[in-house]
Amino acid sequence: MGTGLIGTLVSLVVGGTVAAVSVVGVVSSQTSAPSTSPGDSQAPAASVIDYGSN
Numbered sequence: 001m002g003t004g005l006i007g008t009l010v011s012l013v014v015g016g017t018v019a020a021v022s023v024v025g026v027v028s029s030q031t032s033a034p035s036t037s038p039g040d041s042q043a044p045a046a047s048v049i050d051y052g053s054n
Helices: 001-033
Strands: none
Touching: none
8 A cells, every 4th residue: 555655645745846847938939029020120221121112
């Protein structure tokens, strides 16, 4: 009975650790800043699309 209890406790600790690391990884990846900026604040005119004129 002692070995079964120890195995259960070890499984709970390992499973909890894996779950916690997974949650931290997912939250971190979903809330981190993008690697590139979608706009250029230094030269906003360069990001304007020129559709031509009439």
